[in-house]
Structure formats: C-alpha cells, structure tokens
Amino acid sequence: MTPRETWQRIAANKIALASIIFLALLILAAAFVPMLLPFGYEQQLPDSRLLPPGGKHILGTDDLGRDILTRVLVGARISLMVAVSVECVVVFLGLTVGLIAGYRGGWIDSLLMRITDVLLAFPDVLLAILLLGTLGATSSRPETSAMLVVVSLGVTGWPPLARLVRGQVVALRQREFVDAARSIGSSHGRILLHHILPNLVSPIIVAVTVDAAGVILAEATLSYLGIGVQRPMPSWGRMINDALDYYKSEPRLVIVPATMLSLTVIALNFLGDGLRDALDPRKTRR
Amino acid sequence: MLRYVLTRLGLAVPTLLAISFLVFFAAYLSPADPVDIILGQRAAPEAKARVRHEWGLDRPPLERYGKYVVAVVTKGDFGRSYQTKEPVTEFIARGFPNTAILAVSALGLALLTGIPLGVVAAIKHNSWIDRFAMAFALLGVATPSFVLAPVLTLVLAVRMGWLPVGGFSLQEGIVDPATFILPTVVLAARSSALIARLTRSAMLDVLSQDFIRTARAKGVRPLGVLFRHALRNALSPILTVAGTTFGYLLSGSFVVETFFTIPGIGNQSITAITARDYPVIQGLALLLAGIFVGVNLIVDILQGFVDPRARVSDQKAI
Numbered sequence: 001m002t003p004r005e006t007w008q009r010i011a012a013n014k015i016a017l018a019s020i021i022f023l024a025l026l027i028l029a030a031a032f033v034p035m036l037l038p039f040g041y042e043q044q045l046p047d048s049r050l051l052p053p054g055g056k057h058i059l060g061t062d063d064l065g066r067d068i069l070t071r072v073l074v075g076a077r078i079s080l081m082v083a084v085s086v087e088c089v090v091v092f093l094g095l096t097v098g099l100i101a102g103y104r105g106g107w108i109d110s111l112l113m114r115i116t117d118v119l120l121a122f123p124d125v126l127l128a129i130l131l132l133g134t135l136g137a138t139s140s141r142p143e144t145s146a147m148l149v150v151v152s153l154g155v156t157g158w159p160p161l162a163r164l165v166r167g168q169v170v171a172l173r174q175r176e177f178v179d180a181a182r183s184i185g186s187s188h189g190r191i192l193l194h195h196i197l198p199n200l201v202s203p204i205i206v207a208v209t210v211d212a213a214g215v216i217l218a219e220a221t222l223s224y225l226g227i228g229v230q231r232p233m234p235s236w237g238r239m240i241n242d243a244l245d246y247y248k249s250e251p252r253l254v255i256v257p258a259t260m261l262s263l264t265v266i267a268l269n270f271l272g273d274g275l276r277d278a279l280d281p282r283k284t285r286r
Numbered sequence: 287m288l289r290y291v292l293t294r295l296g297l298a299v300p301t302l303l304a305i306s307f308l309v310f311f312a313a314y315l316s317p318a319d320p321v322d323i324i325l326g327q328r329a330a331p332e333a334k335a336r337v338r339h340e341w342g343l344d345r346p347p348l349e350r351y352g353k354y355v356v357a358v359v360t361k362g363d364f365g366r367s368y369q370t371k372e373p374v375t376e377f378i379a380r381g382f383p384n385t386a387i388l389a390v391s392a393l394g395l396a397l398l399t400g401i402p403l404g405v406v407a408a409i410k411h412n413s414w415i416d417r418f419a420m421a422f423a424l425l426g427v428a429t430p431s432f433v434l435a436p437v438l439t440l441v442l443a444v445r446m447g448w449l450p451v452g453g454f455s456l457q458e459g460i461v462d463p464a465t466f467i468l469p470t471v472v473l474a475a476r477s478s479a480l481i482a483r484l485t486r487s488a489m490l491d492v493l494s495q496d497f498i499r500t501a502r503a504k505g506v507r508p509l510g511v512l513f514r515h516a517l518r519n520a521l522s523p524i525l526t527v528a529g530t531t532f533g534y535l536l537s538g539s540f541v542v543e544t545f546f547t548i549p550g551i552g553n554q555s556i557t558a559i560t561a562r563d564y565p566v567i568q569g570l571a572l573l574l575a576g577i578f579v580g581v582n583l584i585v586d587i588l589q590g591f592v593d594p595r596a597r598v599s600d601q602k603a604i
Contacts, residue, residue: 115304117301118300118301118304118305125537126533126537126540127305129537129559130309130312130559130567130570131308131309132559133558133562133567134309134312134313134559134567135312135315135316213428217428217430220430220432221430221432221540224430224432224541225540225541225544225556226556226560227556227559237430237432240432240436241432244545247436247440248440248444251436251437251440254433254436254437255437258429258430258433258437261430261433262428262429262433265427265428269427269428
C-alpha cells in the first residue's frame with residue numbers, strides 16, 4: 001500500500017480525520033499562540049484574580065491572576081512533549097527487546113520475555129509513581145522533574161510494545177522472503193533492517209498512537225499527585241490539582257484543563273483506531 | 287492443576303525480587319541522604335554518624351539489600367519508617383483495610399455495571415443503546431478520576447447535597463455508608479468502561495460463531511443461548527480484563543484517596559514519597575506487587591475452571 005492510499009483511507013474516515021485536525025490545531029496552538037498572547041504562563045496579575053472568561057483573558061484567570069488560556073496551551077506543550085519523548089524511549093526499548101527476543105529465540109527470548117512479564121505484572125502508572133518517588137522528582141527543578149517523568153514512564157512503558165514486536169518477528173521470521181534473504185547470504189543485521197523492520201512500522205505506529213493517549217493521562221495523573229512535573233510549569237494535571245481549593249465556586253478552573261486532556265486522549269484513541277483500519281488490509285472494523 | 291498453581295507461585299518469587307531490587311536501588315541512586323530524613327538536615331554530625339551506624343546505612347548497598355531480603359523472608363520485617371520510626375508493617379496495616387474495601391467494592395461495581403452494559407450493547411449491536419454504551423465507555427476511559435472526582439462532588443454533594451463531601455476511614459469507629467458511594471463510583475468508572483468495551487467485543491465474537499446459530503436453529507430459547515452458550519464463552523477474556531483492572535483500581539486509589547482524604551495505602555504512598563521515606567515506599571511496592579501477582583494467579587486458576595482449554599494448553603507450555 002502506498003502512503004497515498006493510506007492517507008486516502010484515513011481521510012475517508014471522518015472521525016479519524018477530525019482527530020487529525022484537532023491534534024494538528026492543538027500542536028500549532030501550543031507552539032505559537034502562547035508567544036502571541038501578552039501574558040507569561042507564570043506571570044501573576046494581583047489585580048485580576050479569578051476573572052471570568054472574556055475581554056483580555058479569553059478563558060479568564062486563575063486564583064493567582066494567571067491567564068488560563070496561556071497556561072492551558074503551555075500545558076499542551078508539556079503533555080505533547082512528554083508523550084513524544086516517552087514514546088521515543090518506549091519504541092527504542094520495546095523494539096530492541098522485541099527484535100532480539102523474537103529473532104534470536106531460545107534462552108535469550110525466555111529471559112527477555114520473563115523480564116517483560118515482571119514489568120507487565122505492574123500495570124498502569126503504579127511503577128512509575130514508585131520510581132518517580134524514589135528518584136525524587138518532588139525536590140527537583142521543574143525541567144528536571146519533566147525529564148524524570150519521561151524516564152520513569154519510558155522505562156516502565158515498553159513491555160507491551162516489546163510483546164507486540166516479538167510476536168510479529170516470530171511470525172515474520174518464518175516467512176519465505178526471510179528464508180530467501182538468508183539463502184542469498186544476507187547478514188542478520190541486513191535481514192532485520194531491510195526485511196523485518198519495514199513490516200513492523202505499521203503496527204508500531206498504531207500501538208504508539210494509542211499508547212501516547214495513555215502516556216498523556218499518566219503524566220497528568222503524576223502531576224496531579226504532585227510527584228510529576230513541578231510548579232510553576234503548568235501541566236494539565238498540576239493545573240487541576242491547583243484548582244481544587246477553588247473549584248466549588250469556580251468549576252472552570254478544573255473544567256478547562258480537564259476538557260483539553262479528555263479531548264486530546266479521545267482524539268489519539270480515534271486516530272489510533274483509524275490508523276489501524278487504514279493500515280490493516282484485513283479490515284476488522286465493527 | 288496443582289502443579290500448574292505451584293509453578294505459577296514459583297514464578298512469583300523472581301517477580302517480587304525484581305521489584306524489590308528495582309525500588310531499592312532507585313532509592314540508593316537518589317541524591318537524598320536517609321539520615322537527613324531520619325534526623326532532619328540540621329542534626330549534629332556525631333548524631334548523624336551514630337544513626338547512620340545504628341540503622342546500618344553505612345554498609346555497602348548490596349549487603350543492605352541482602353539483609354533486607356533476609357529480614358523480610360525470615361521475620362516478615364520490612365524495616366522501620368524513617369519518619370515515624372515505627373515498623374513498616376504496622377504503618378501499612380493501618381492503611382490497607384481502607385484501600386482494600388475501596389478497591390474491592392469498586393471492582394464489584396465495575397463488574398456489575400460493565401458486564402450487563404457490554405452484553406446489552408452486543409445484543410443490540412449498532413442500535414442507540416450500543417452507541418450510548420460505547421460513548422460511555424470512551425468517556426470513562428478518557429476522563430481521569432481526578433476530573434471525575436471534583437465534578438461528581440460538585441454536582442452530587444455540593445450543589446444537590448445528596449451525598450457527603452469527604453471520604454471515610456475505617457479507624458473512626460462507625461462509618462457512614464454514604465461516604466463510600468462517591469469514592470467507589472469515581473474509582474469504578476474507568477474499569478466499568480473498560481469491562482463494558484471488552485464484554486461487548488467478546489460477546490460479538492462469540493455471537494457470530496457457528497455454534498450459536500446451531501443452538502438457535504435447534505430452538506434453544508434466546509435467553510438460554512445468551513447465558514448458557516454465549517456469555518459462558520465470553521467469560522474468559524472478561525475474567526482476564528477483570529484481573530488487569532484490579533491494577534488500575536489500586537493505582538486509581540492513589541488519586542481517589544488523596545482527593546477524598548481516605549487514609550489508605552495510596553495516601554500513605556504519596557506521603558512517604560514526598561517525605562522520601564524509603565522503607566515505607568519499598569514495603570508498599572512489595573505489597574502492591576504481591577497483590578498483583580496474587581490476583582493474576584487467581585485469575586489464571588479461575589480461567590482453568592471457566593475454560594478447560596486454558597488448563598491443557600498451559601500445562602503444555604510449562
């Protein structure tokens with residue numbers, strides 16, 4: 001399938017297309033709009049606390065007089081950058097482990113899959129919470145804390161991808177074109193790089209898209225719990241936590257970042273579904 | 287079957303060892319000095335040196351880890367809290383019942399709502415009920431508990447006044463049952479959505495198979511087909527997801543407990559993490575890992591009862 005055909009298939013799926021447009025707008029807005037707005041994300045305006053939406057502050061201000069639109073868009077930057085960085089770590093580790101385990105087989109396979117199972121036995125963000133706690137994100141500078149979040153989510157997030165890659169490699173290894181490559185004397189490296197890896201691209205893209213939604217939720221959870229990205233960086237989770245003292249009278253302080261978070265997660269899920277349908281020739285949609 | 291259970295139990299040991307090793311050395315690599323946490327940073331150097339020796343913190347890390355494992359295995363001794371100086375086991379034993387009752391009731395609620403919703407959605411495939419159920423499932427997965435908690439509290443407790451605002455604590459004698467409702471609902475929402483989604487697709491899979499058509503053709507009553515034939519076969523994947531869901535419930539309890547100020551192990555973990563109380567963090571990590579391994583084991587065993595094929599293939603695999 002050519003990239004053009006793939007794109008046509010995605011474009012024909014209205015929900016997937018809407019998700020792409022939403023995510024593209026979010027990325028553009030996160031990248032450029034904060035520069036155009038006259039407020040800094042940590043700039044406190046004592047005279048304009050808890051202003052309602054409208055006027056200079058399109059989404060109003062929070063309890064410290066900070067512009068909510070600026071903060072929520074800088075929060076989008078953090079969420080997206082954390083998601084991309086974590087997925088890079090996840091793909092690197094998951095691909096390496098999955099390729100080696102699936103291609104070599106034998107005791108290396110058993111050992112690597114045993115390690116994978118151990119980590120899988122600890123699902124969701126729990127291990128990341130414990131890891132972050134011991135690595136000491138709470139006492140770090142905001143930039144360091146963001147990096148520690150990436151490390152802990154990346155280091156704990158690769159097992160499902162490793163499982164996926166291993167399964168694919170085991171199946172691909174027995175296919176005729178791999179036999180053919182081997183019979184003409186291709187090296188292992190060449191077989192992996194030129195024959196097996198290209199076949200893994202589609203499933204990895206789908207898995208990474210859906211997983212990114214989970215990572216964004218996980219980062220928000222960690223930051224909400226106060227052990228993720230530290231103040232004054234406006235992570236969505238942190239913004240919701242900061243708003244808890246005021247949400248009974250100003251629900252908007254929770255609702256704005258929460259809506260951004262949910263929309264992003266939903267868009268990534270739909271995009272993942274759309275990509276799966278577009279990239280998988282045996283369409284299994286219900 | 288017994289051999290299968292024993293092998294699985296044997297596999298639990300390296301899992302727990304690996305988790306404890308990981309957490310122990312993450313703590314060792316972190317820049318904080320435990321003595322500063324025990325005594326406070328301004329303590330006299332002599333006092334610090336004495337405490338360092340008393341707590342065995344002057345020993346090499348591998349030796350400390352070895353001693354820790356031996357103490358845990360032989361005496362059930364998980365060390366003492368840096369903050370309160372009480373044994374870690376006593377500390378955790380105070381919080382655990384609160385988390386356990388919360389997680390178990392949330393699991394119950396999630397199963398009782400998720401399975402029927404998924405079954406109905408599958409029977410009424412592509413109807414408005416199906417769409418509603420799937421929209422609910424998507425919303426449940428995309429709405430984190432730390433959003434659901436303030437929103438439900440605001441609507442049901444603050445505005446309507448139907449439910450109390452705070453959480454509960456089993457230590458406080460008589461507990462008002464109403465205080466359980468909001469935390470349980472918030473914790474169960476995501477799992478309920480996941481279970482509904484999975485039940486629906488498992489049921490759709492089964493319902494499209496030949497033996498269902500055969501059963502219908504033979505004149506088995508529709509409800510008989512549904513429960514005896516379809517749901518029984520869909521139960522195996524549902525059981526698996528119920529097991530993994532329990533993991534979500536325990537990590538979800540971190541958020542729910544902090545929001546509703548319920549003194550469970552989630553709340554204790556966050557306190558321990560902010561205070562860098564490493565022995566408590568290690569103890570909690572091991573407890574949680576143990577629960578996961580245990581729950582997965584129970585799921586696997588139940589799997590053998592629900593689906594005889596699982597029993598056979600697993601024995602071959604081992």
